[in-house]
Every structure is written in C-alpha cells, then in structure tokens.
Amino acid sequence: MKPVSDLRDQVGESPVWSPAEQVLWWVDIDGRWLHRHHPATARTQSWATPERTGCIALHAQGGLLAAMETGLWRLQPQDDGTMDTARIEVVEHAHENMRFNDGRTDRAGRFWAGTMVRDMSLASDAGALYRYDGRGLVKVLQGFITPNGLGFSPDNRTMYLSDSHPSVQKVWAFDLDEDGTPSNRREFIDFTQHPGRPDGAAVDAEGAYWICANDAGLVHRFLPDGRLDRSIAVPVAKPAMCAFGGAALDELYVTSIRPATPPPEQATLAGALFVDRPGAKGLPEAPYRA
Numbered sequence: 001m002k003p004v005s006d007l008r009d010q011v012g013e014s015p016v017w018s019p020a021e022q023v024l025w026w027v028d029i030d031g032r033w034l035h036r037h038h039p040a041t042a043r044t045q046s047w048a049t050p051e052r053t054g055c056i057a058l059h060a061q062g063g064l065l066a067a068m069e070t071g072l073w074r075l076q077p078q079d080d081g082t083m084d085t086a087r088i089e090v091v092e093h094a095h096e097n098m099r100f101n102d103g104r105t106d107r108a109g110r111f112w113a114g115t116m117v118r119d120m121s122l123a124s125d126a127g128a129l130y131r132y133d134g135r136g137l138v139k140v141l142q143g144f145i146t147p148n149g150l151g152f153s154p155d156n157r158t159m160y161l162s163d164s165h166p167s168v169q170k171v172w173a174f175d176l177d178e179d180g181t182p183s184n185r186r187e188f189i190d191f192t193q194h195p196g197r198p199d200g201a202a203v204d205a206e207g208a209y210w211i212c213a214n215d216a217g218l219v220h221r222f223l224p225d226g227r228l229d230r231s232i233a234v235p236v237a238k239p240a241m242c243a244f245g246g247a248a249l250d251e252l253y254v255t256s257i258r259p260a261t262p263p264p265e266q267a268t269l270a271g272a273l274f275v276d277r278p279g280a281k282g283l284p285e286a287p288y289r290a
C-alpha cells in the first residue's frame with residue numbers, strides 16, 4: 001500500500017470514486033478541504049470548504065452533495081480553484097458543537113449521513129443517522145456516539161452501520177426495504193474481538209464488507225455472514241475510510257488521520273491517501289438523485 005501524493009490531511013475521510021471523471025474525491029474534515037486526485041496525471045487539486053465536511057457523494061446533476069456542520073450543501077468545484085457552494089438543508093442538532101460524520105448514498109441514490117458531538121470524550125449519544133431524498137432530510141435512527149462504517153449490500157437490501165466510539169465498537173446490519181426504511185437491527189461484528197476500532201467502510205462486488213480498523217493500521221474484510229476473511233496492513237496507525245476506484249474498480253483507496261503526535265516512524269505518512277490492489281473489485285457509487 002503506497003501514498004498517492006505528498007498531501008497530508010488532518011482527518012482524511014469520505015473517498016468517493018467518480019467513474020465519469022476517473023478521479024477520486026475526498027475531504028479533510030478538520031482541515032476544511034475538498035480534494036480531487038486524477039491518477040492518470042498524478043495531479044491533486046484542493047478547494048477550501050466553508051465548514052467541516054463529514055462526507056460527500058456524487059450528485060447526478062453535477063458536482064457533489066456534502067454533509068457539513070450545519071446541514072447539507074451542494075458543492076460545484078471549478079478547475080480554476082474556485083467553488084460554488086450552496087446550503088440546501090439545515091439540520092437541527094440535538095446537542096451543541098455537533099457535525100455530520102460518515103455517510104454515502106445507497107444503491108438507489110438516497111444520501112445517508114450520521115451526526116456526532118465533536119468532543120468524543122463526552123461520549124454523548126446525541127448522534128443520529130439521517131436519510132436525504134425527495135422527501136427531504138429525515139432522522140431515521142438515533143442514540144449513536146460516533147456513527148460510522150455505513151455501507152450497503154450489492155442488492156441494497158442490507159445496510160451496515162457502526163458506532164466507532166471506544167465504549168461501543170459494534171457494527172450492525174439492518175434490513176433495508178425499497179422505501180429506504182431500515183429494520184431488524186442485529187449485531188454483525190463485535191469489534192472488541194478484532195484489532196482496532198471500526199471506522200469508514202466499503203462493500204465490494206461480492207458483498208464483502210471492508211472496514212478501516214482505526215488505531216490498528218489495518219483494513220479488515222468481512223464476509224456477508226460476519227466472518228473475518230483477511231486483513232490488509234496500512235503503513236499508518238489511523239486509517240479512516242476506504243473506497244474502491246480505478247478504471248476497473250479494483251483499486252482500494254484508504255484515507256488516514258494525522259494524530260497530533262504521530263509515531264516517529266509514521267510522521268511522514270500519517271494523513272496520507274493510500275492505494276492498493278487487494279484482489280477484489282468494488283461497485284460504482286450511485287450519485288445522489290432526488
């Protein structure tokens with residue numbers, strides 16, 4: 001696994017591959033940056049964001065949909081380094097000092113994103129999972145400290161969601177109906193039995209669930225029945241989220257977090273975006289469409 005550029009994020013998150021553009025988009029939450037990497041030219045470009053951005057998704061009408069601190073935004077980055085921004089939905093947080101965190105679209109093009117209290121030491125369960133589609137922004141689930149690990153099975157009938165807070169460390173599976181309503185919540189992975197804490201995730205074409213093991217420097221692959229298939233080493237302790245990309249969707253991109261004091265042997269790599277060919281293929285992320 002190797003870094004794709006010299007760029008180093010504070011909190012690298014939400015990698016999303018754009019098949020139409022053949023580029024990878026991702027964000028630096030605390031750095032307040034949106035990034036785009038073009039593998040064919042090895043060029044990486046960045047845009048400043050008006051708020052901390054927890055997650056992004058491709059938008060069917062062009063540009064990106066972003067979940068930030070105060071709500072959902074439409075972002076339209078320009079090649080000259082400028083970006084058109086517009087807030088399209090305001091969220092009413094249950095607690096002060098909250099923001100959106102992990103999120104993505106499901107296979108039907110609905111956008112899902114979780115919220116959290118920024119100070120994780122408070123262990124506040126004020127976090128919730130929201131769904132955004134033609135019916136607006138709706139709170140679907142609540143009672144989370146740090147919602148993470150959102151993913152959807154290839155047939156869109158199963159939704160995965162974790163709480164990555166050290167006091168929880170669980171991944172759940174839900175049945176997802178055609179209307180976008182989750183039900184039958186059940187434990188999928190007890191992460192206390194595996195190295196690291198559950199962070200961002202992706203689902204491959206075979207339905208296996210890949211999840212970053214924060215603090216362990218690993219990405220785990222779990223089969224649909226919850227069994228651990230294998231683990232891939234990342235050269236930093238804090239991988240944050242993974243996504244499949246590349247022309248054949250056979251490359252695994254992994255963002256990472258740069259701690260305040262990274263281990264000396266990781267100081268030059270912490271916060272990097274990494275890429276590897278793990279021997280599996282992903283599925284294209286559906287753009288958001290109302």
